[in-house]
Amino acid sequence: MNQSLADRTIEPKTTPHERQLTVVKIGGAAGIDFGPLCDDIAALSRQGRRFIIVHGGSDATTTLSRRLGLEPQFITSPSGHTSRRTDRATLEAFQMACRGIVNQELVRRLVQSGVNAVGLSGLDARLWAGPRKAAVRAIEDGRVRIIRDDYTGAVERVDPRVLTTLLDAGFMPVVSPPALSEACEPINVDADRAAAQTAVALGAQTLIMLSNVPGVLRTAHDDTTLIRCVLRSGLASMDAVAQGRMKNKVLAAREALEGGVSRVIIGDARAASPLSMALEGAGTVFA
Amino acid sequence: MNQSLADRTIEPKTTPHERQLTVVKIGGAAGIDFGPLCDDIAALSRQGRRFIIVHGGSDATTTLSRRLGLEPQFITSPSGHTSRRTDRATLEAFQMACRGIVNQELVRRLVQSGVNAVGLSGLDARLWAGPRKAAVRAIEDGRVRIIRDDYTGAVERVDPRVLTTLLDAGFMPVVSPPALSEACEPINVDADRAAAQTAVALGAQTLIMLSNVPGVLRTAHDDTTLIRCVLRSGLASMDAVAQGRMKNKVLAAREALEGGVSRVIIGDARAASPLSMALEGAGTVFA
Numbered sequence: 001m002n003q004s005l006a007d008r009t010i011e012p013k014t015t016p017h018e019r020q021l022t023v024v025k026i027g028g029a030a031g032i033d034f035g036p037l038c039d040d041i042a043a044l045s046r047q048g049r050r051f052i053i054v055h056g057g058s059d060a061t062t063t064l065s066r067r068l069g070l071e072p073q074f075i076t077s078p079s080g081h082t083s084r085r086t087d088r089a090t091l092e093a094f095q096m097a098c099r100g101i102v103n104q105e106l107v108r109r110l111v112q113s114g115v116n117a118v119g120l121s122g123l124d125a126r127l128w129a130g131p132r133k134a135a136v137r138a139i140e141d142g143r144v145r146i147i148r149d150d151y152t153g154a155v156e157r158v159d160p161r162v163l164t165t166l167l168d169a170g171f172m173p174v175v176s177p178p179a180l181s182e183a184c185e186p187i188n189v190d191a192d193r194a195a196a197q198t199a200v201a202l203g204a205q206t207l208i209m210l211s212n213v214p215g216v217l218r219t220a221h222d223d224t225t226l227i228r229c230v231l232r233s234g235l236a237s238m239d240a241v242a243q244g245r246m247k248n249k250v251l252a253a254r255e256a257l258e259g260g261v262s263r264v265i266i267g268d269a270r271a272a273s274p275l276s277m278a279l280e281g282a283g284t285v286f287a
Numbered sequence: 288m289n290q291s292l293a294d295r296t297i298e299p300k301t302t303p304h305e306r307q308l309t310v311v312k313i314g315g316a317a318g319i320d321f322g323p324l325c326d327d328i329a330a331l332s333r334q335g336r337r338f339i340i341v342h343g344g345s346d347a348t349t350t351l352s353r354r355l356g357l358e359p360q361f362i363t364s365p366s367g368h369t370s371r372r373t374d375r376a377t378l379e380a381f382q383m384a385c386r387g388i389v390n391q392e393l394v395r396r397l398v399q400s401g402v403n404a405v406g407l408s409g410l411d412a413r414l415w416a417g418p419r420k421a422a423v424r425a426i427e428d429g430r431v432r433i434i435r436d437d438y439t440g441a442v443e444r445v446d447p448r449v450l451t452t453l454l455d456a457g458f459m460p461v462v463s464p465p466a467l468s469e470a471c472e473p474i475n476v477d478a479d480r481a482a483a484q485t486a487v488a489l490g491a492q493t494l495i496m497l498s499n500v501p502g503v504l505r506t507a508h509d510d511t512t513l514i515r516c517v518l519r520s521g522l523a524s525m526d527a528v529a530q531g532r533m534k535n536k537v538l539a540a541r542e543a544l545e546g547g548v549s550r551v552i553i554g555d556a557r558a559a560s561p562l563s564m565a566l567e568g569a570g571t572v573f574a
Contacts, residue, residue, distance in 0.1 A: 067355055095391050100383030107410050112471040116412045123394050125403045125458055165456040171412055184399040
């Protein structure tokens with residue numbers, strides 16, 4: 001057998017650029033069809049690009065909670081960031097929605113597109129670890145309330161070994177919350193910021209966050225006010241512009257850039273080839 | 288640094304026997320505390336043994352289905368094997384229970400015991416694949432009824448690559464249904480038989496199935512009638528003895544033995560050190 005031909009068959013001809021690692025955060029909001037996105041990921045993967053997919057399960061958790069008779073509640077922190085009120089019963093619904101519904105469907109759809117996708121949560125091999133908040137501060141009717149039985153926190157340590165093991169063997173990790181607290185409890189963490197920490201820990205060149213908006217809008221719901229580019233010097237001013245869920249994405253973008261990620265793009269998951277579009281610079285580019 | 292000492296530190300001194308691979312199927316029935324079992328798995332793992340953990344989620348699915356207002360139904364096949372009636376809504380509950388509750392709790396508890404556990408489903412990287420049954424035959428009031436919208440099947444192909452990749456890097460896979468149908472749908476499969484197929488595909492020496500009974504009983508609910516040993520020549524006679532869920536375990540044992548697994552043990556998950564006990568031959572040993 002011709003050895004050089006065999007080598008070419010096994011290992012696609014790649015440039016260093018093509019072997020770059022990109023972390024892709026996929027929003028789970030209503031209106032996103034995983035089909036075109038997964039086909040796009042598969043096509044780019046066949047070209048030799050390496051991806052880690054990260055997702056949350058916010059909307060699926062809301063739907064499931066209602067089916068279980070648990071009315072979803074949200075908390076706004078004094079700094080204006082929104083998070084889900086996560087008591088023990090909601091934590092269980094969150095895990096079922098993230099792991100049992102969204103992660104399984106993404107993995108299934110990627111496998112259907114020919115990708116060797118492997119689903120993980122932050123619990124697996126201590127992939128995402130961080131402290132559980134002892135007290136959550138919530139603004140209610142203009143006053144600060146302290147909540148102590150919440151299962152939320154933030155990812156502070158990423159153990160990259162399971163990700164690098166899978167990537168090196170040709171698998172594509174698909175990661176979702178929860179993360180693991182110091183007391184080995186599952187905790188609800190923001191998936192945008194967890195994706196940023198993952199990109200930093202793995203030395204990814206690019207972080208892409210796709211959701212059901214075109215990018216950061218100067219005026220909410222007005223797509224014509226899309227902000228095309230944010231330089232590092234203009235990052236601070238973004239805090240005033242971004243509202244709601246976008247606030248967490250802008251914070252995640254800043255954390256990724258500060259951690260050494262070269263480029264962050266907030267793009268539209270609803271496009272025909274959403275990942276290709278974002279990689280070409282559609283959406284809001286932070287550089 | 289003393290090189291031979293360093294080698295000993297990194298790679299525990301093992302005999303070939305100690306590096307043997309064992310597939311452990313854990314039953315999810317009520318009355319099983321994962322704590323002692325996970326501590327036992329961790330201790331044996333530190334001694335150099337390698338394990339693949341397999342579990343189902345039958346009882347968790349029943350509980351969740353009821354919470355979602357879906358009354359669980361079971362089907363008895365003409366050959367007397369029992370399976371869950373799995374329509375689309377039940378399939379979703381099954382995935383949430385297996386992946387979101389049982390798998391997460393097993394992984395979390397193993398991680399707490401110091402094991403680098405990684406949760407997987409049969410969908411991940413096409414780990415468990417097989418045909419979905421076009422028609423399920425169910426005995427109802429002595430007559431055969433044909434059900435066509437059931438999402439059930441059996442594992443016919445195990446792709447071992449994700450398991451060997453993780454095992455070789457020091458991770459412990461924890462695998463649950465569903466499996467993947469030929470049309471890329473999730474399907475409910477019997478976890479005992481899937482564990483057997485996994486043991487065969489990986490060349491495991493031992494398959495252990497732990498549940499809330501001491502082993503195969505000659506008379507149901509009478510622990511004094513435990514059958515200690517079944518030789519290959521006596522396998523056929525077991526079909527008449529085993530009832531209910533035990534019928535699937537005996538079938539799984541036979542499939543494992545026929546596929547080259549040296550030893551199958553059906554043991555008690557409720558013992559103080561359930562896995563150690565089973566490895567020492569407690570329960571019913573098929574050899």
